[in-house]
Amino acid sequence: xxxxxxxLAKIAIIQRCLKxxxxxxxxxxxxxxxxxxxxxFVLNLQRAVQAxxxxxxxxxxxxxxxLPGTVKEHFELLELSSVISxxxxxxxxxxxxFRNIAIHDYRKIDKDILKSILKNNLSDLExxxxxxxxxxxxLNDTEST
Numbered sequence: 001x002x003x004x005x006x007x008l009a010k011i012a013i014i015q016r017c018l019k020x021x022x023x024x025x026x027x028x029x030x031x032x033x034x035x036x037x038x039x040x041f042v043l044n045l046q047r048a049v050q051a052x053x054x055x056x057x058x059x060x061x062x063x064x065x066x067l068p069g070t071v072k073e074h075f076e077l078l079e080l081s082s083v084i085s086x087x088x089x090x091x092x093x094x095x096x097x098f099r100n101i102a103i104h105d106y107r108k109i110d111k112d113i114l115k116s117i118l119k120n121n122l123s124d125l126e127x128x129x130x131x132x133x134x135x136x137x138x139l140n141d142t143e144s145t
Contacts, residue, residue, distance in 0.1 A: 002062040004119050004138055010055040011129045018046035020121055029115035041114065042102055049099040052092060059083060059132065071096045084131045091124040 020057035024040045025031040032038045054072035060066065065081050068074045072093040098117065101108055132138075 002059045002124065002136055003046065004012055004136075006058050007055065007132060007136065007138060010051045010058070011133070013051035014048045014055075014125050017044040017051070018125065020044045021048075021118070021122065025118060027118065029118050032111060032114050038111070038114065041118065042109065045117065045122075046099055046102050049095045051130055053096065053099075053104055055129065055132065056092075071100070083135050084128065088124070088127050088131055092128050095121070095124060 021041055021044045024044075032041060053071055055076060055084050056078055057068075060068065060074060060077055063081065063083070065077045065083075068077055075084065075089040075092040075096070078084045079086055084092075098109075098113070
């Protein structure tokens with residue numbers, strides 16, 4: 001069984017990053033025309049995705065689900081083990097693809113992709129952690145505390 005405190009700590013990182021993005025952009029893709037807001041968005045999205053990867057790693061290790069060979073395989077293992085849905089796995093794999101570009105070659109990030117992520121995909125990170133909370137019956141624990 002995954003450690004509840006580790007799961008909640010990683011989720012708190014994701015939530016903090018998503019809040020920072022919301023506070024900086026108000027969810028408006030046009031705010032990314034400002035380079036400072038774009039930087040805040042990219043940095044916090046990277047951090048949130050990395051926390052998601054770390055969360056996946058913890059669950060995989062705690063549940064003995066195997067050894068992922070790539071970052072994207074983390075989410076494939078969770079899907080194959082019915083920890084997360086196929087849809088969520090696909091969305092998280094796409095997010096890790098963005099993260100890799102952002103970390104390794106920031107100049108190649110297309111601003112239209114950033115705007116699309118801001119408008120359409122931030123909830124994918126929330127869906128990921130909600131599925132984990134539900135799977136490990138942590139959601140009800142946190143609501144009662």
